[in-house]
Amino acid sequence: MEAVHLLIKRARQRIMDHHYKINDRLAGRYKIEKVLRNGSYGIIYLCQDLKTGERCVVKQMRKSKRKENLENYVQETVILQLLDHKGIPALIEAFSYKDEKFFSMEFVEGKNVEDTLFASKQKYTEKESLEMAKKLTAIVCYIHQKGVFHGDIRVPNVLLHNGDIHLIDFGLASHLHADSKNQKQREQLAQDDFFDLGDFLLFLLYSSYEGEAKKGRPWTQEMSLHPHTTGLLKRLLNISHPYKNCEEILTDIEKTIALLS
Template sequence: MNSLIRPVRKLYQFFVDNPIDAGEIIANRYKVNRVIGMGSYGIAYECNKLDTNKRVAIKQLRPSKRKNKKDLNLFYNEAFVLSKLNHKAIPNLHERFSFNGDFFYSMDFMEGENLEDLLFEKRQQFDENESLQLLRKLVGLVGYLHSQGIVHGDLRIPNVILQNNHPFLIDFGLAINSGISFAHAREGGKEEDKRYLWQNDYFDLGDLLLFLLYSSYPAKSRKALPWTEELSLHPLTTHLLRRLLGIGEKYSNTQQILRDMDSIFADEKFKNIGFEGK
């Protein structure tokens, strides 16, 4: 039965989930410039707010999902999470609203270039030092999220925007409001839950670091090899990656990650192979 329902659902979504055209006005106050993404639950637009002419990002719940209360709650999860945060590298939530039976929320439009596009379309390369410098900034952002009891849950390269070498995090649709702040964890509250949830973000950081490191990797063989054999890295960078990916001893918090990164930058061998470190 499910095998029959799925194609019908896809066909229904194809006809119903049509993005709003450029130039159209949403709720008498937002002019659509372009579609910037279509996800499982929402459609994202770059818009101009008519009264200020300021660029904003608008997300719309897919029309095919607007009658399902569970889907609506999942869609608004990002808005709820953003309302709890206040950081210059994370979009600020502006408002939630409905229009013509559809559901929307607006937030800051993050200027810059998507890391996925930089790596795969523009073929930008990051050497070991540049990769670690960028990762360090991302670890700082993740540390802020965790201090607020938030787990991002989707730290992939499409969700990182670079602006003058500074990263910005977007797409909090899969974020979890764990309610477990770092201060609470230090007091012994929900220790196992905290470690499990936070380590999902640490694993994603390790995976993201591999994407950066492979950007400058010259493929020498068609044979697929593990990164430990393909990449020539400083031993402490390898140690960092292994811990992030859960191969070695797992990290318990971002402070531990930052300490290991400081050790890499301070090591003379790292400096001697052409990396400037901090």
């Protein structure tokens, strides 16, 4: 039965969702160079902006998921309009074309951390891992100050380029104004981002792990880390006293880096 539902879903997508090809032009402005991702909720293209001559990224929302996507589309574009940070791709415009919803964003060169770790087999020392986590945490501090919570901080959503870090894909992000009614929800969303930061840091630290990973054995037993790094991870992962705000995390990362220097 599950296989039947999957076939119906794919057939519906083929009928409703128009897939554009290389060299097609969207709204007369964006010339497609490459399909970057064909996801369940949207199709992402690398394009040339014919107005500026620059490369950009264009996201097409699937009509087959119009009900879910309309809310996500509005949320994501509103959030991107709020943000102005060198570590976050800037929104160019939201637009409609042939009864389909799109938006265009700044294109960021570089590899995502997932490819760096698993395809390129890059290894990071404890200090290097903390320095990368510091840069990512600074971006998270910025979006939290704007009332934005990413909700999907994972290695595929972090790009590296010339020593800089960029946080991408705000498709699952939330924007909550600071008031007493939603304070608990804000705190929970912040904790979710903090946990993801801890998970991100663990991925980096494991890149230089030389031992044999054993199923069921915790990271605290597998890796020999500085006590301050262990304490930082435990707080991020909610094993011990959790962090209350992002700035507190940034301060602890900076102290730990200084101890390793």
